[in-house]
Amino acid sequence: MNSSSIVAETFVKLQQKSRTAWQSLRDRSLILVGTATCGRAAGALEILKVIKGELERRGIDAHVLEVGCMGHCYAEPMVTIYKPGFPPICYGYVTEGIAGRLVQDFLAGDDPCLEFALAALEANDMVPALTDFPRGMIEKSIILDKCGLIDPEQIEHYIALGGYAALAGALTREPDRVVEEIKASGLRGRGGAGFPTGRKWETCRLAPGEEKFVICNADEGDPGAFMDRAILESNPHQVLEGLAIAAYAVGARRGYFYIRAEYPLAVERVKKALEQARQYGLLGDNVLGSGFSFDVDVFQGSGAFVCGEETALIASMEGEPGIPRHRPPFPATAGLWGKPTVIDNVKTLAYVPHIVERGAQWFRETGTAGSPGTAVFALAGKVVNTGLAEVPMGTTLRQLVYDVGSGIPKGKSFKAVQIGGPSGGCLPEAALDMPIDFDSLSQAGAMMGSGGMVILDEDDCMVEVARFFLDFTQKESCGKCTMCRLGTRQMLEILEAITKGQGRPEDIDLLLELAEDVKAGSLCGLGKTAPNPVLSTIRYFRDEYEAHIKEHRCPALMCQELIAYYILPEKCERSCDACVGSCPVEAIYSNEDRIKVIDQQKCVKCASCLEACPPQYKAVIKLSPPELVAERGRKV
């Protein structure tokens, strides 16, 4: 018997065993509770306890599983119930009371409590399915497809739903063919820069040397990005399978997950996945009897943003400070311990099993010509439905913000979307209809980055947004090279001055000059992209910079030093003194007409009075520049 048929036979046995385990879950009711970090933050563990307690109290025999995140983070905690005779129904915003009702009314009785239902998972004539919503029509799940539907700590679930078939298939092919398949698929690295994955693998495969490494980069550090965490917490085996295929393709026998230590749950679930994969013969010596040996360790990063940069990541694994070095040589030829090393992002590796199994052509059917496949975005900021969304490349920002994210909360108006984290840029309303992929975003002055998307509304000051991101990159710069260490610091100083109304007329041009030089002259990707938030906000929102500098006015009424709080005399209800009580510094007094007035000398601009003023009066407003208060005072 040749090794191909041994692999096939061994794997079929694993599959049969796993399918039996998976099908046995359907003999009675099955309850899934999402306990990824997003669910836990919303109280999922308490919900889990209530459900288990209620089931026991009522003597109901049902399976309860902890699953990962379906991407609907806004509706956490989420519970999904499969009850024979009903479609699988997903419940969102579950409280302990609702959890109790679900057990009592639905599992003990036969009332599916549709008033709490978010949607069904499959089309049916009882409850609208997720796919019936605008979001469902835009989303296309490749790497999120099993997230939230399987127990990430049970390898059988993943295998029963088709997992590890791609690895078993790859092991029966020549490694070169696997590299070719990935090259043909046009897969580009999802960590940010979008480098063609197949070319990286090919370089590493052709690099001389017996010893090679593969590393999964899970050092996700962009503010507002959480897709890598969600994928590792929800379906770690998918990423591990991708890593094993990468290892086979390039000829590595050793792999690492580089996970930041701030992701303890991801670390735990990946470690369990490794253990189970070893038990199932999918890791270790002679994987599935193929003769290929491969094992993986977890390395915990200590939380430096720059360690997401591959040469810094390698340095930190070697016990050196996490500081980038000049490339070339690229890690694919000289990486960890000087050996050829492939470093791929979590999402990149998650696509690999799908491509290997279904083929490059299938992958290219989705997305754009230059950026095939889907993109996973983490929606955060001023948007109704925060969470994860996987959509085909080429989807427009408008679809993402309005159909997937359900628009801007509180009736406010959209101002900009910050894509790609601190390396990305801010795109204005005019860019909403642009189909987004790697190339269109960089042309527009932003970047795909790792897929973080922060939505900003009319209350957000774009100078302040640029300052926020520069403050982040400036603190996270390793400090090795002059351009990044001092260039980002200079830009930050200028932005701080502008937000305080101390900007000089020449500062905008100086910012542009510095930004271009830091981009062109920095040593690593951090410095080369750090100026993007500044460049893009000046490009699209130059009027806001000018208002700050020339008129000392913050158009979004956000910059503390450029605003003042003011009570409109005509709106103030004299008998009410809610604002007076709310003020922590006793800056509000009643004048002779019992109208409340703010003593601007005492005011610390904490906004307590604005919040305290009853909504039927809305007498407290913000004014910018602060001198407007004195002007209004004179008119009275």
Next chain:
Amino acid sequence: MKTVTLTIDGRTVQAREGEKLLWAALENGIYIPNLCAIPGVKHPAAACRLCFVEIEGYPRPVTACTEPVVEGMVVSTRSPRVDRLVYTAFELLLSNHRLDCASCPRNRSCELQRIARERRFSLRVKRLRKLERNLQVDDSSPVVRYDPGKCVLCGRCVWACREKGTGVLGFARRGFERKVTTFGDVPLGQSGCNGCGECTRVCPVGALTGKEA
């Protein structure tokens, strides 16, 4: 050792194959500004961002310290793009350097002064804001005086201390706070420094200076 022929600023020069362009230029008397380069080191730090040059066929300026020479390479050490990058890097360093030339022991032998002279840069910070860090002078060693306010973080002292001294110097902190210091951030006098003075010989500016005479 194979030699290659290349052209730098219109001059034909010979260099050892694989040698970094910066050294090929300097050895042939063609000056390229640099602070962090150390002869013979396998992996250049490429930290100071001053040695930018244009190479024909390359889309943008590159650092000469990282670029191996290749047969037929055509290089120019000056171009509007290069001059702009070098000036920005230089002014950035100056904005963070305690300017005190008149009473500095390295006056007239300082690399920053040399760059300013060669490229006709002013030794004043004009466009940028001064970014002084209030760092104390370390006078604790009997032989070495360390003024971190003048340090340009080139890393030559760290290398020299490890290669030839007792290895007490290293980098600490990140970003703007990065600095050269001793293990545990103790004064040099208590650090185990043996006073060999190698660091003062490689320091391109007046950050580490000898106390003798």
